[in-house]
Amino acid sequence: MKIIETIKQMNVTFNARLNNRQAQRMKKLIVGQHVSDGMLMKLVIYFLLAIIAFLYLQPLLYMLSTMVKSSGDLIDPVVQWIPQKLHFQNLSDAWRGLKYPDAFKNTMMIALICSIFQVASCAITGYALARLEFPGKTIAFILIIVSFLVPPQLTVIPLYSIYSSLGVLNTPLVFIIPAIFGQGLRGALFIIIFRQFFLTQPKALEEAAKIDGASVYRLFFKIMLPLARPAIIVVFLFSFVWYWNMYYEPSMFLNQAYQPLSIRLNLLEQELMGNKLINFAVAVGKDPLTEGPKMAGAFLIIFPPLLIYLLTQRWFTEGIERSGMVE
Amino acid sequence: MSLHKENVKSKRRSGQLRYRWNNYKSGYLFMLPWVLGFSIFVAFPVGWSLFNSFHNVKLRGGKFQYEFIGLDNFRRILTEDNVYPVELLLYFQEMLLIIPLILFFSLVVSLLLNQKFAGRGPIRAIFFLPVIFATGQVLMELFGQGAGELPFIEQYNLDGIIREYVGPQLADPIMGVLGKAVIILWYSGVQILIFIAGYQTIPRSVYEAIRIDGATPWESFWKITLPSMIPFIGLNAVFTIVDLFTFPMNPVMEQVRKNMFDVKTGYGYASAQAWLYFTLILLLLGIALWITYRSTVKRGGYR
Numbered sequence: 001m002k003i004i005e006t007i008k009q010m011n012v013t014f015n016a017r018l019n020n021r022q023a024q025r026m027k028k029l030i031v032g033q034h035v036s037d038g039m040l041m042k043l044v045i046y047f048l049l050a051i052i053a054f055l056y057l058q059p060l061l062y063m064l065s066t067m068v069k070s071s072g073d074l075i076d077p078v079v080q081w082i083p084q085k086l087h088f089q090n091l092s093d094a095w096r097g098l099k100y101p102d103a104f105k106n107t108m109m110i111a112l113i114c115s116i117f118q119v120a121s122c123a124i125t126g127y128a129l130a131r132l133e134f135p136g137k138t139i140a141f142i143l144i145i146v147s148f149l150v151p152p153q154l155t156v157i158p159l160y161s162i163y164s165s166l167g168v169l170n171t172p173l174v175f176i177i178p179a180i181f182g183q184g185l186r187g188a189l190f191i192i193i194f195r196q197f198f199l200t201q202p203k204a205l206e207e208a209a210k211i212d213g214a215s216v217y218r219l220f221f222k223i224m225l226p227l228a229r230p231a232i233i234v235v236f237l238f239s240f241v242w243y244w245n246m247y248y249e250p251s252m253f254l255n256q257a258y259q260p261l262s263i264r265l266n267l268l269e270q271e272l273m274g275n276k277l278i279n280f281a282v283a284v285g286k287d288p289l290t291e292g293p294k295m296a297g298a299f300l301i302i303f304p305p306l307l308i309y310l311l312t313q314r315w316f317t318e319g320i321e322r323s324g325m326v327e
Numbered sequence: 328m329s330l331h332k333e334n335v336k337s338k339r340r341s342g343q344l345r346y347r348w349n350n351y352k353s354g355y356l357f358m359l360p361w362v363l364g365f366s367i368f369v370a371f372p373v374g375w376s377l378f379n380s381f382h383n384v385k386l387r388g389g390k391f392q393y394e395f396i397g398l399d400n401f402r403r404i405l406t407e408d409n410v411y412p413v414e415l416l417l418y419f420q421e422m423l424l425i426i427p428l429i430l431f432f433s434l435v436v437s438l439l440l441n442q443k444f445a446g447r448g449p450i451r452a453i454f455f456l457p458v459i460f461a462t463g464q465v466l467m468e469l470f471g472q473g474a475g476e477l478p479f480i481e482q483y484n485l486d487g488i489i490r491e492y493v494g495p496q497l498a499d500p501i502m503g504v505l506g507k508a509v510i511i512l513w514y515s516g517v518q519i520l521i522f523i524a525g526y527q528t529i530p531r532s533v534y535e536a537i538r539i540d541g542a543t544p545w546e547s548f549w550k551i552t553l554p555s556m557i558p559f560i561g562l563n564a565v566f567t568i569v570d571l572f573t574f575p576m577n578p579v580m581e582q583v584r585k586n587m588f589d590v591k592t593g594y595g596y597a598s599a600q601a602w603l604y605f606t607l608i609l610l611l612l613g614i615a616l617w618i619t620y621r622s623t624v625k626r627g628g629y630r
Contacts, residue, residue, distance in 0.1 A: 053453045128357035133354060151573045183368040241459050
């Protein structure tokens with residue numbers, strides 16, 4: 001009797017398990033084993049990402065569509081996204097208003113030179129912090145973090161008098177000199193990135209080179225720096241873009257003799273329209289007529305970094321994963 | 328015999344010292360540019376502005392004139408100024424709402440981007456776009472034109488709906504945050520990057536092991552992914568705080584700037600304002616770091 005009972009029970013559990021397995025197969029198809037395997041999850045991911053991506057792209061699309069609108073299209077409330085016909089007058093207006101070739105040269109000069117120097121100085125400092133031994137290292141690291149936090153307004157007037165006594169005011173040297181000494185725009189962040197990168201590199205490599213008789217300098221320039229390519233790409237791109245976009249510092253330290261694009265954009269409206277329309281714009285709050293040229297100007301400004309980003313994008317995203325930017 | 332021993336000992340010691348100094352030498356040499364730059368472009372200006380904040384600074388004939396007034400600048404900020412403390416409080420209140428939202432949003436988006444799916448590369452490229460534009464004048468221009476507003480707020484009359492359901496008391500902050508939603512979006516670029524880089528530090532084998540033990544993806548998120556992310560959440564909190572508070576266009580900074588060039592208040596007063604602000608930021612950062620530290624220690628050991 002007892003045996004039959006147990007067999008019956010086993011049968012029941014077996015059936016239940018069978019059903020369970022079928023259900024599980026269904027579940028695996030829909031929900032998946034990993035989070036991303038199932039169809040349901042995939043759909044949800046695509047849906048969410050599509051919405052967020054649209055929100056990100058929307059201002060850019062707005063810029064592109066407004067840029068090619070004629071003044072008639074700009075005023076017409078019926079025309080929202082797609083202009084009636086492409087109107088490239090705005091672009092040439094903006095080109096003239098920004099004094100594009102000149103301002104482009106200025107901006108490029110600052111961004112390129114500063115970011116190259118910044119990569120070099122931050123790599124050296126980051127390496128020292130990661131691999132070299134010396135008393136006072138912890139204090140230096142804390143000071144680097146603190147220097148990252150200082151609000152720019154706190155130091156702007158002392159810096160102004162330092163630069164003016166150095167005689168570099170209103171020249172690009174205002175940005176190049178701090179970059180050489182590792183104090184450029186957000187230099188502290190880059191030092192931290194390099195430090196983290198060098199910390200993740202295997203120590204055996206350096207030991208081998210040391211046993212072979214390489215000096216620290218040789219070791220750094222011949223072995224560690226070439227290895228740091230992912231980190232260098234990340235830092236260079238960040239640095240270049242941030243120098244390209246900066247507004248506050250040039251508005252303080254550079255005068256009319258050396259205007260970068262970001263400053264010119266602010267002046268664009270006045271340049272283009274004269275005073276009469278400005279008054280109108282002030283009364284209304286925003287002037288629909290200047291929107292087209294302004295958006296064209298904005299496009300002209302972001303186009304070069306966008307191009308660089310699109311070209312380096314693959315190494316950039318890879319570099320971020322591989323550089324061990326954070327550990 | 329013993330003299331010889333001593334001799335060897337002292338020789339060894341001096342050799343050790345020389346060896347150490349040789350090691351240190353290269354370290355100091357590598358640090359030299361940064362140390363120079365730091366003392367000229369950070370330490371000296373910061374020290375000077377601290378000095379200024381205790382003085383009444385006047386510019387006469389191209390030269391600064393200092394008059395020591397102690398803590399009077401700070402007293403005036405807190406008791407007589409009727410704009411700055413209000414702006415300061417409002418801004419901190421707003422930031423305390425926005426910072427957790429940025430962290431949450433970037434965590435969710437980075438989780439989604441970390442999954443494997445077709446077309447991941449191009450989609451990631453879109454999400455890293457803010458890294459390029461978020462700092463720029465261009466973005467300010469776009470926001471100024473209203474291009475940055477969330478389209479569905481007006482479309483679905485969200486304002487009215489929220490007001491009806493939660494009452495005006497709660498609706499104002501909610502609408503404030505929704506109006507700032509674009510800032511949340513555009514200021515989470517670097518944070519998303521940091522989180523994605525963070526996921527790569529969790530070994531795949533841990534996920535395989537927990538799956539064999541029968542954990543669902545949901546459980547593995549809570550038991551593995553999130554705890555491993557705590558240091559990165561802390562890092563991101565620090566970065567977000569720094570990013571938002573040193574942003575030159577923020578209203579507090581605007582006040583500081585205005586007072587800097589005002590004849591009545593002058594640079595000393597503006598320095599005191601900036602220092603008050605700086606101290607509060609440091610306090611906030613301290614709290615963020617402390618929370619991170621505590622929650623990692625509880626898990627046993629700082630990574």
